[in-house]
Amino acid sequence: MSVLNKMLRDLEKRQHVSERAVTPLSARSDERPLWLNLLLLLSALLLAFAVYAILTREPLPDTGEATPALVSAIKNDTAAAVTAADNSAELSVSTKDVALASQQSAAVISAEPGLAETEAEQGADSVLAEDTKAGTGSALPSTATAQPAAEPDAAQQPQPLPAEHDSAALQTASAEGNTEPRTSANVQPETEVKVVRSAATAQQQAALLQQQALTAAQAGQLQQALQLWQQLQQLTPQNAEAYLEQARLWHQLGQPQQALIVLQQALQQGIVNADIQLLLAQQAAAQAQWQRVDTLLPAQYVLAQQPEYYGLKATALQQLGQPQAALDWFRQLIVLQPQQARWWLGAAIALDALAQREQAQLHYRQALQWGDSLTAASRNYIQQRLAATE
Secondary structure, three states, rough: HHHHHHHHHHHHHHHHHHHHHHHHHHHHHOOOOOOHHHHHHHHHHHHHHHHHHHHHHOOOOOOOHHHHHHHHHHHHHHHHHHHHHHHHHHHHHHHHHHHHHHHHHHHHHOOOOOOOOHHHHHHHHHHHHHHHOOOOOOOOOOHHHOOOOOOOOOOOOOOOOOOEHHHHHHHHHHHHHOOOOOHHOOOOOOOOOOOOOOOOOOHHHHHHHHHHHHHHHHOOOHHHHHHHHHHHHHHOOOOOOHHHHHHHEEEEEEOOHHHHHHHHHHHOOOOOOOHHHHHHHHHHEEEOOHHHHHHHHHOOOOOOOOOHHHHHHHHHHOOOOOOHHHHHHHHHHHHOOOOOOHHHHHHHHHHHHOHHOOOHHHHHHHHHOOOHHOHHHHHHHHHHHHHHHH
């Protein structure tokens, strides 16, 4: 038994020793070196960058669609260059021909001075014919023709071609691209531009007449201003201001009857204007024509804009024996203009006619309080009515 126990103990010691030896080896095998970890990290970053670059790359443009446009543009540029070269070549050929003809003409002039004028004219005709055939202007060679090699007498020198003709021909040839031949007969004359002022409209004429009439009235020229307003009335018969200004001028000239005629003309034209109707109503009130006053002053305007209009209407109603209707208008006017003693007095008279003594006395006293603008007769009437109603 002791031997067996001893063997078991030795076996257990060996197992413990083997486990201690194996454990550090396995731990070391699990640990990776640092450089390997860094390498793996860099590889992962490079892979991610490559994937991002592939995903964000823009597609290349379709060369199939752009190629025809590019080819057509190149063809157009090439055709333009060829055309320019042909034009320059034609121009150089024409210039050479003109120079040769000029030299021949100069030689003939130097040999035979007596025939200088005839030969110069023939040389000019030949130059013009060559330029016409070539389709270019003749402004450049005209100076060469005008200066011969030998200078004869002034009477025998050839006359140069007109500069205006040459410049017109050159401009016409350059405008047509030097493709078709043109002669001096084909050159069209310049079109004359004429500025035609349109006639002033009726509205503009009316504004001008109105301004002139106001200026004349301010300068004290009443007759001239009256004539201008009459012209404006004929031009615009529906203009109410023309009738009003004429009526005012007639009053200033001391002819109220003419002013009344002008205002009646406005009514005949169907003009609806509060000022015209008020002036006619005042004229009728001066003659105690109260029914006509009421007819001329219908309730068709805003009370706040025409207090005098409705004040006269209320007075006409009171004179026609309608105190309640007059009182309604006077009360509205008192609310609008409480400082006007006329409205208080009119309301007091209407209340007195309706036998409302207390209210009448109150309105009489208010009229005296604001009565700076009342006449002496109105003040005396108020004092009498206050004494009678106490």
